[in-house]
Amino acid sequence: MVCLGNICRSPLAEGILKSKLNDHSFYVDSAGTANYHVGNKPDIRSIEVASKYGLNISSLKSRQFKVKDFDFFDFIYVMDHSNLKNVLKLARNSDDSNKVSLILNELTTKENLEVPDPYYGGDEGFQTVYKLLDDACNTIARKLNS
Numbered sequence: 001m002v003c004l005g006n007i008c009r010s011p012l013a014e015g016i017l018k019s020k021l022n023d024h025s026f027y028v029d030s031a032g033t034a035n036y037h038v039g040n041k042p043d044i045r046s047i048e049v050a051s052k053y054g055l056n057i058s059s060l061k062s063r064q065f066k067v068k069d070f071d072f073f074d075f076i077y078v079m080d081h082s083n084l085k086n087v088l089k090l091a092r093n094s095d096d097s098n099k100v101s102l103i104l105n106e107l108t109t110k111e112n113l114e115v116p117d118p119y120y121g122g123d124e125g126f127q128t129v130y131k132l133l134d135d136a137c138n139t140i141a142r143k144l145n146s
């Protein structure tokens with residue numbers, strides 16, 4: 001799960017997807033394309049919206065996406081077009097780039113929609129992000145669990 005800062009959207013996506021997978025045969029992680037917040041906990045507003053739905057993401061730590069991630073992960077879900085561009089810039093070949101997709105293209109509509117960046121807005125933005133990610137992760141988990 002990849003966003004810009006790895007403190008708002010992608011830690012939420014990580015927590016939500018982990019909670020929906022059946023067993024321990026999956027490794028779910030998140031990262032940011034930027035290094036602004038490396039080592040930091042998720043934004044308090046992400047921690048709070050997760051907690052409202054029974055998820056504890058407070059011990060996650062921000063890290064920056066790196067080229068090696070293409071070797072470790074089968075699926076790389078990005079939140080918006082800017083993340084998509086920045087991750088694809090690091091792809092070494094088509095095997096790498098084929099792993100990358102907009103997470104909201106997991107929804108049936110597949111309209112290249114973005115998970116909006118909630119950082120500069122209010123709490124309601126985090127609620128919207130939670131709902132979008134919960135829907136998308138339901139689809140991802142259904143595929144992976146089957």
Ligand code: 4NP
Nearest residue numbers: 003004005006007008009119
């Ligand atoms: P995220 O949100 O990419 O969902 O973690 C942001 C976090 C920090 C900043 C921007 C977006 N920032 O500019 O510091």
